[in-house]
Amino acid sequence: MIRLTVNGTSHDVEVPSYRTLLDCLRYDLGLTGSKEGCGVGVCGACTVLLDGKMISSCIALAAFADGREVTTIEGLAEDERLHPVQQAFIDFGGFQCGICTPGQVVAAKALLDTNPNPSEAEIREWMLGNLCRCTGYYKIVESIRAAAQARP
Amino acid sequence: MNAFDYRAPRSLDEALAILQEYGDEAKAIAGGTALVTMLRQRLLRPACLVSLREVPGCDRVEATNGAVRLGALVTHRDAELAPLLRERLPVLAETFRRVGTIRIRHMGTVGGALAHADPNQDPPVTLLALGARVEIRQSGGRRELPLAELFRGYYETALEPGEVITAVSVPLLPPASGASFIKFLPRTVDDYATVAVAATVTLESDGERCREARIGLGSVGMTPLRSPSAEAQLAGQRLDESLLRAAGDAARADVDPLSDHRGSAAYKREMTAVMVVRALTQAWEAARRAVRGVR
Numbered sequence: 096m097i098r099l100t101v102n103g104t105s106h107d108v109e110v111p112s113y114r115t116l117l118d119c120l121r122y123d124l125g126l127t128g129s130k131e132g133c134g135v136g137v138c139g140a141c142t143v144l145l146d147g148k149m150i151s152s153c154i155a156l157a158a159f160a161d162g163r164e165v166t167t168i169e170g171l172a173e174d175e176r177l178h179p180v181q182q183a184f185i186d187f188g189g190f191q192c193g194i195c196t197p198g199q200v201v202a203a204k205a206l207l208d209t210n211p212n213p214s215e216a217e218i219r220e221w222m223l224g225n226l227c228r229c230t231g232y233y234k235i236v237e238s239i240r241a242a243a244q245a246r247p
Numbered sequence: 248m249n250a251f252d253y254r255a256p257r258s259l260d261e262a263l264a265i266l267q268e269y270g271d272e273a274k275a276i277a278g279g280t281a282l283v284t285m286l287r288q289r290l291l292r293p294a295c296l297v298s299l300r301e302v303p304g305c306d307r308v309e310a311t312n313g314a315v316r317l318g319a320l321v322t323h324r325d326a327e328l329a330p331l332l333r334e335r336l337p338v339l340a341e342t343f344r345r346v347g348t349i350r351i352r353h354m355g356t357v358g359g360a361l362a363h364a365d366p367n368q369d370p371p372v373t374l375l376a377l378g379a380r381v382e383i384r385q386s387g388g389r390r391e392l393p394l395a396e397l398f399r400g401y402y403e404t405a406l407e408p409g410e411v412i413t414a415v416s417v418p419l420l421p422p423a424s425g426a427s428f429i430k431f432l433p434r435t436v437d438d439y440a441t442v443a444v445a446a447t448v449t450l451e452s453d454g455e456r457c458r459e460a461r462i463g464l465g466s467v468g469m470t471p472l473r474s475p476s477a478e479a480q481l482a483g484q485r486l487d488e489s490l491l492r493a494a495g496d497a498a499r500a501d502v503d504p505l506s507d508h509r510g511s512a513a514y515k516r517e518m519t520a521v522m523v524v525r526a527l528t529q530a531w532e533a534a535r536r537a538v539r540g541v542r
Binding site (some may be wrong): 110112113115121134135136137139143147149151154155156158159161202215220221224 | 248249250252253255276279280283284286287293296298300324347350351353410435436437460529
């Protein structure tokens with residue numbers, strides 16, 4: 096049994112020892128926003144925040160989150176109001192097919208949490224672990240810059 | 248993945264006791280980036296995973312006698328950003344910055360990476376050139392090893408069942424020294440290197456003659472390694488370009504790369520020579536700046 100807080104809500108979950116955090120989120124808690132792409136920590140589709148730090152949930156065990164706080168894409172909007180990063184991705188076309196988008200958005204939020212006004216080089220370094228097979232990178236960078244400017 | 252017992256002890260002593268109890272059936276886990284991937288691929292089937300994630304006290308970067316000591320649970324990201332490391336051993340902070348992506352660096356730990364002993368990793372290359380030592384604990388015992396003696400083979404270390412790395416201690420460079428790290432990777436920047444080279448050059452006080460040069464190499468053998476042949480070319484000599492080229496040529500003899508999608512063995516051997524020259528050139532220039540009192 097592990098107890099983790101996901102997007103502000105505490106959950107007690109019975110998981111086998113080998114459960115990854117990603118599978119726990121998707122199958123035990125029904126939070127299917129985080130995706131499995133590569134399954135080896137490279138592509139970034141499964142990006143979530145563990146105690147505020149972005150990690151690959153596909154190569155983290157669910158047990159790592161015991162007693163910790165997890166933030167997923169589902170936790171970014173406040174009621175009907177989208178997070179500034181989400182709004183900017185819509186306004187600036189920061190996605191095409193959308194499979195990588197939850198990971199992109201969570202990573203971008205983590206960037207702006209630590210560095211509210213990043214340079215383009217800082218955005219690119221931070222985001223280089225989030226792959227987009229539609230190669231919509233210019234629009235993603237543009238969206239993040241816009242989100243940084245939109246934040247109060 | 249196969250099932251295993253998962254234990255998350257709250258003290259190092261407790262962790263060591265569990266590791267001893269399970270012997271070679273147990274694996275210590277910290278960041279998990281390497282181990283969980285190997286478990287998912289069913290390359291490993293431990294009976295027990297002993298998490299060190301809740302063990303306090305092993306996540307500090309601190310100054311010790313003439314060295315910087317990195318606790319085993321310091322993440323790559325924390326090492327990269329640690330003010331103490333950036334000030335005293337910037338080449339090592341920069342090396343940590345070159346590992347994978349920020350997301351992976353948030354997870355992977357300094358000690359875990361050494362215990363994993365993947366010959367393609369970056370930090371061991373610079374740590375070898377800097378003459379780092381690892382601190383190892385087991386239930387009721389401790390020992391220290393030069394890092395070079397930790398690596399025994401492809402993903403093989405000198406760690407016995409029940410032992411864990413608790414810290415790595417990295418001596419500061421002597422005066423009149425310079426250091427460099429080059430990660431040559433023709434594919435994406437988050438990839439493993441085709442060849443990685445770290446070099447240190449320490450000059451005599453005249454600023455001309457080389458007292459000692461050390462070269463660490465990654466991705467070109469069964470383990471991260473030093474290049475004794477290249478180093479021998481330089482010790483006690485007055486450095487110039489042709490001598491550095493001779494050292495690069497000599498380094499070829501010390502490597503035994505595998506062909507893979509990052510390059511053929513022959514290509515990696517050639518690139519070793521090229522990158523050793525470049526790394527030495529940078530370290531030499533930094534050492535000359537140090538002699539002149541310029542940082």
